[in-house]
Amino acid sequence: MIDVRGTRLHIDQRGPQDAPPLLYLHGGPGGGSHDFMFFQGDRLSERLQLVGVDQRGVQRSDPLDGPITENDLIADFEALRETLGFERWSILGHSYGGRLALRYAVTHPDTVTRVVFENPPWDMVLATRTLLDAARPLLRERGDRERAEELLRYQGPATAQMWDERIALTQRLGERRMDIYLGPGSRGLVLPSDDLPQEIHSRGARFAEEITRTPAFSESLLPLLERLTQPALLIKGGHDPVTSSEEISLFQGHVQNGTFRRFESAGHFVHAEEPEEYARFVAAFVVGEAVR
Template structure:
């Protein structure tokens, strides 16, 4: 359904009983949308939760952007969705870049966010792209990327994403475990080109916002909610430094290593993923 939220129309996919514990899915990308996650996990998680998947402003089935967007906007949008749906509090689940937004949201709204799940999060955009390049460059002999120091920048992001683009059809392979090669993400074929173009515009805008360079890892120590970090064995996004910070800094943190899976644990090991998330959130 479409909801008017803070001056724009957001697409909201809501499943499950309204009296069940509420769970918000926060997608990554930037600009990936919620379509794929809801295709793999929507009906399964909706058996026990009131699951809400939102396409961020300007992304996929939400209205196109009409101006700049930053991470504060995304957090404010999610909080406004919660209020509009009449939900007192909910757990949140952030995948990839969505883990960065989930961390910001949990710390800024401790009274409305009860538990947090991070799936292969990209908290630090320099560390995350370092790890992605480490996975990609062995497949691109002769390609070199200058080292980057300091906070993330638009130029750094564009340069590194361009390198990943050189992988062509092989790009998907660095994100998947060996047993998941060939996995088809539904949005690639089931979402109209118009909606993919919106996602591209969103990514262009969010990566040029000043907040994109913010160092958010220190926020881990400010988490007051129980948190679960799910890390795929073959995931190329979450760095070892970020995992170490989670394990040392999060007061009530649980770490799960998904053997055999890559970046999309929710799609590569769907049944185990549902069981893991359900058990954590309802414990």
């Protein structure tokens, strides 16, 4: 537990002290770092000094005691870097963490050296549309096709209501909801965090309720891509239901020092579905080796 800006953040730090540092930013929102560190902690720490952090109020960090914004989280990450004594570090953001990684890298270009994005939702209208598209076959089986089509006709900006309605529809899939997030060969994958106590899960739910109500959550971050100066790697699962084709095209068109890698057989959790190849590729990128 590390004291940071009036709260305590839980971190899982692994790897050689002289290895390049990499901060992992989890998704959810409110998901925590437990699953990623289970699948990648020992793998990535063979070559990197990996720091997994449970964001403010999430999982094993202290519970929230007030409002939370994305700017608060960015400030937390910078304060954590200073507390741990790193002059600079690379960052890796999965899913919602990819939004935070983009904000962090653009806000603090002097302390963030390299950026890895894994299936990020930089634009919530595009990301939730892609999600509903992926869920269509299962929603049709449930008799929810018309509701899905209605929600997909929305042409306005991202709003909390839009988020709530689209996410709520996919949640009606129950246990089958996970099927839209995994590649065909990964169906049945169990995330270790499922076994954490309910009190821990409730912290993430509280975080999500708070953060999705903030204006910044609905803001499209696509304009920030052209301000990204660090080497950046975008990882996309071939069956991922979050990152849209439009977001990928903008990354490839606007990030001058960007690398795109598609893991064709994986879904949203590439780090868990193809852990060995993922670790090899990410570690090589972070240490500055040519990746292919």
